[in-house]
Amino acid sequence: MTKAITADLCIIGAGSAGLSVAAGAAQLGRKVVLIEKGEMGGDCLNTGCVPSKALIAAAARTHAMRNVGKFGIKPVEPEIDFGAVMDHVDGVIASIAPIDSQERFEGLGVTVLREHASFAGPRQVKTETATVTAKHIVIATGSAPFIPPINGLGETAFFTNESIFKNRTLPDHLIVIGGGPIGVELAQAHRRLGAKVTLIEGETILNKDDPELVEVVRAQLKEDGVDIIEKTMVEAVSASGGSVLLKAGGRTISGSHLLVAVGRKPTVDGLNLEAGGVDYDKTGIKTDSALRTTNKRIYAIGDVRGGLQFTHVAGYHASVVIRGMLFKMPATNNDSQAPWVTYSDPELAQVGLTEAAACERHGDVRTVRASFADNDRAEAMRDTRGLIKVTTAKDGTILGASIVGAGAGDLIQNWAFAISNRQKIKAFTNMIAPYPTRGEISKRAAGAWYTPALFSNRTKMLVSLLSIFD
Secondary structure, three states: OOEEEEEEEEEEOOOHHHHHHHHHHHHOOOOEEEEOOOOOOHHHHHOOHHHHHHHHHHHHHHHHHHOOHHHOOOOOOOOOOHHHHHHHHHHHHHHHHHHHOHHHHHHOOOEEEOOOOEEEEOOEEEOOOEEEEEEEEEEOOOEEEOOOOOEOHHHOOOEOOOOHHHOOOOOOEEEEEOOOHHHHHHHHHHHHOOOEEEEEOOOOOOOOOOHHHHHHHHHHHHHHOOEEEOOOOEEEEEEEOOEEEEEEOOEEEEEOEEEEOOOEEEOOOOOOHHHHOOOEEOOEEOOOOOOEOOOOOEEEOHHHHOOOOOHHHHHHHHHHHHHHHHOOOOOOOOHHHOOEEEOOOOEEEEEEOOHHHHHHHHOOEEEEEEEHHHOHHHHHOOOOOOEEEEEEEOOOEEEEEEEEEOOHHHHHHHHHHHHHOOOEOHHHHHOOOOOOOOOHHHHHHHHHHHHHHHOOHHHHHHHHHHHHHO
């Protein structure tokens, strides 16, 4: 027997997108049912953003210990207890988990069902123990690792981001298939923690970012000792005598462990979306500008839509849905303004269009750069790797900004703010930046935009004419 539940809102998926909607709707007095078959907090908390950044933090400390000689401090080779490192990772997850816990959401008045959900009709969702009828339904089931059809992979043990954080033995030689953000971050972290690492990418690493800035990351990976193989497809993998054998580009690579990080796919299997009247394909659920599906009472948010698959985008989608669904306000999704960051060392951040994309879309654009080599704080920290690159329309409208360097993920936020508020590059010349900070590089880039006009012969002539009034 199943119980019948009537609600204002039913949410499928308790990751960052679903939890944000559930918290907002419940605190606004709506009757909310939240259904999650896996762990509360979804990928970000348990197998994505949080554990990866905790692992990166540990790897950064080991790298710092080996590279303090430039500060007059004797370098040391750290003794790494990989099991203890993973205890640290687990501890970070545990410290954040209460925010996403079932107990917290039940305390907000949400009915939480820890079961599999599937549609039973246009306004109805069923689980093993309940049938939920709701005025509105939100699909926030996220995404899962895509497993490529590589010969032999089905018979070979391998990690994905969903399993690698359960590993408590440092790999002797980790082979990483995939040079996107996940592959790059985990390759560098494991290398700095003492593993030999080979990274294989069918195209070029971080190929959605500006190649000029990617080269800074690539150079650091190579300096760290990561063996990078690009523009090479993996032909086959196999297991032999406790090792992993991988064939690619006419060579055979032997390693102790394998990580597959070639991308993600929307989680739609088993939802019976047809019964809900929801259209989808392999790229994700189809939505309109208000994030409504082909059934206007059902919304899809976060990774399950495809497109930009980031926690902050999922949170943004939640705010769009709450405005439109609960407040009946015009709400349009515009996640093209969302920044993204690869948390390598140095970090690589982007918002808006890259230079190449801006040229393709707008034709006549202007691009300015500023280097961390000219930034006093970067020099004081003995870390001058990287630069900022800003592309604008001819009138100064900011089309995109790219930053590679220490703290790029923090520095990109000012540019994200400017783009989302339709500000021109002049806003950065008006800003007073504290000295010495890496943030000054944004003002320097904006100044570079005006340099040709400011110091032109025409301007010099104007200043000369004005001098007669001295």
